Amino acid sequence: MAELSRTPLFPEYEKSGAKTVDFGGWEMPVQFTGIKKEHEATRTAAGLFDVSHMGEILVEGEDAERFLQKLLTNDVSKLTPKRAQYTMMCYPDGGTVDDLIVYQLAEQKYMLVVNAANRGKDHDWLQQHKMDGVAVRDVSDQYVQLAVQGPKAETILQKMTDADLSSIRFFRFEMDVPFSDVNGTAIVARTGYTGEDGFEIYIEPEAGIQLWRRLLDEGASDGLQPVGLGARDTLRFEANLALYGQELSAEITPIEAGLGFAVKTEKEADFIGKEVLRNQKENGPPRKLVGIEMIDKGIPRTSYKVYAEEEEIGSVTTGTQSPTLKKNIGLALIRANYATQGEEVFVQVRKRLLKAKVVPTPFYKRS
Template sequence: MLKRTPLYQRHTALGARMIDFGGWEMPVQYSGLMAEHQAVRNSAGLFDISHMGRFSISGHDAQRFLQYVVTCDISGLSVGQSSYGLLCNDQGGIIDDVFVYCLPSEYLVVVNASNREKDWNWLQRRSTGFDVDMQDLSDRWAMLALQGPQAEALFCNSPTMQHTGLETLPFHEIALFGFFGVNGLIARTGYTGEDGFEIFCDAHRAELVWDALLALGPPDSVLPCGLGARDSTRFEACLALYGNEISEATNPYEARLGWVVKLDKGDFIGSTALREIKAAGVERKLVGFELAERGVARGGYLIHDLSGQPVGHVTTGMPSPTLNKPLGMGYVPTALSTEGSEFHVIIREKPVRARVVKMPFYKPRYKR
């Protein structure tokens, strides 16, 4: 039996095409991936991301514990600030990528839907000796993402948000707001490469908040968006997807996430291995590429060097709706990772020439 979010009824009522995403019955598209993608890039799109995991970590040692399990440095976070980080294992492999929000008396850790149980068990197991209280709030809270260049204007100009100061909420900060008669948290975070908000509210109020957000502005200003547009927008912004670009078999340096690893903050899980990996240099690297010939690269396709030797694989690939050409990300040997390097992607047993280009494909338009 697939798990469902508090918004399941809304999705089916809107005629969404539902799919199994990591054990969750989720909308992949409503009106169509392309229209939804354009809405996020040009106006605003609304995503149900309640399937993600939300853990509260409090107690005397909460900060010390999180410093020990994540790669980023959260010691400098003030109340209301957040940080992107990684959970790594002792070998430096990536268990998950997470967002840590600093709230007045706890930390809120948002994890990937597919890793909820794994992360929870990992954090439980590693909390021995720390005075921490962990709560899994995932089912009690819903989580929505309102994303796009018009997200701020539409939300902040709505009667419910006027004079709340939401428009002054800085990038990657979170605060308690009242909206549509509901109290909840709003963060200026997202996964699309656009400005926008992630909204946390009680699961019982999720439908009310969803309906109200969809009704913002003139009719059809906000389009409901499914996992298809979530994937295509994050792909263009070259944001890693767990299971594609990152996994326990990848380390942060080859995934170009070295900036999330703060080796100077003191010892943490994986720090010894990560120091060694960094010192030795990586053998392969994640690159972005375009195809020089007709074809579409997809995740899992093999990459061969020009002499025909298998040297890597595609992690995500698709025709980019915004750039209007097939693009991909994948792992290749470091020697082939510089801009302009060429290799072949094997598409249906046929080598198709590809060329390394700059990442991100789409420059994020965050409000900083």
């Protein structure tokens, strides 16, 4: 067996007694005190996440924007320094290489934050299509990435810096942000993966443990808790935020996954997969990702088959009992002609077909 990778924060997991699992080749905490407790803390106060396993790829050079316009589905020309954008890379058939966030650090200088398990594949894909006047470098080892998410996130983080965090709007970021009693400075972005307000912080690895400890100390009185991958998944699921390998994959297009807002087929650049995605946008995709809520008693788990009139029409991509809503719900990729709200479908749970209905998403929106 290959040895699992560990982030610089791993000693803090061991010290706290967190339960760890293999996640895309990384030994990561699935929970610290319990998934439901960590989920609730993020929804009501704040959660602290180590997401240092994510990859960072630097793209720069005189033709960096033109290069990224060819590789990414969103319109990179709309970015200016200190702005970020959610986007995808696609194959010629419209399937998804990865979903990611692109940060414009300066003119013709961008940082792509990619999924951990796709880091090598994404870097290879970019290198394969690289043009003259562009440099592509994997700089993941230069960063620890922490996320502070929840309604008290700004209050907690503001205690530790003189930078005005309230001035950072959604999908904007500041660079060279200092924190008291923490070495170096950080990129602080108002982004996240929970459906709550919050920040993602990129800082040099040597300062990662300092920042983690300081955040837990400063945030204790406001209810900040460390959060593992278990609650990260239930939080993002309730907010209908895609997980690569489940809602997106080489076989699932962004249009099928309901992410057409990040696919700008009207932009002039002829990006990879554009024609297929334009056709799906204009004429509708063959399948659609929908929310389902169980009517019969049962939980719709990932990969469970979905039926209508005894005919298989798709499968569940993610499902669980929602900690916030206390309902058994799921996301399912099904044939488009069944993807209307209120449509009755059946989920195969073991040997039984249990009744469910198509419902709106996201399941949860912060007030």
